[in-house]
Amino acid sequence: MKYRLMDVLACPYDKTFPLRLVVIKRTEHPERQYTWPRKPFCEEYCSYRDLKIKEHPKPDTLPCEECHRWEIETGVIYCPTCGRWYPIIEEIPRMLPDELRNEKEELQFLESVGQDLRRIAPDIADKIINQGKPFNLSKK
Numbered sequence: 001m002k003y004r005l006m007d008v009l010a011c012p013y014d015k016t017f018p019l020r021l022v023v024i025k026r027t028e029h030p031e032r033q034y035t036w037p038r039k040p041f042c043e044e045y046c047s048y049r050d051l052k053i054k055e056h057p058k059p060d061t062l063p064c065e066e067c068h069r070w071e072i073e074t075g076v077i078y079c080p081t082c083g084r085w086y087p088i089i090e091e092i093p094r095m096l097p098d099e100l101r102n103e104k105e106e107l108q109f110l111e112s113v114g115q116d117l118r119r120i121a122p123d124i125a126d127k128i129i130n131q132g133k134p135f136n137l138s139k140k
Contacts, residue, residue: 001072001093006047011079012095018045018052022121024113025074034065041068074113078124085128 003021010017040046040053040062048067053059075088077095086095087109094101110117110129118125 001088001091003048003067004042007042007045014082016079016081020078020080021047022076023072024116026070026072029069029071032069034068039064083127
């Protein structure tokens, strides 16, 4: 998944934007060149720097060319409003409705990334891991 996807993603349930991105594993592709004629590429939110574009004093100085080189392999997309989280597995964000989610697969995912999640995002790790489900059933 590319960082710039976060510029267009909102929570499918409560429409919260921006969502929080927790990158666990990423791969650099130095051969990728930024060729867009304008900077910044993202319009509302830069997830690479975790900031709202319109609040940045000089958005044309943001590191779009650096961001463009990275691919997120493993991570979590988290909605701070409803507490739902969505895994990024093998570069694919899995933002499915609750009824279509694979609970067993997502719990296995959490088990495999739990320590990294606690290290990288300790403020939300327990909220995600201790839910007992890949999504918060009490807030449906």
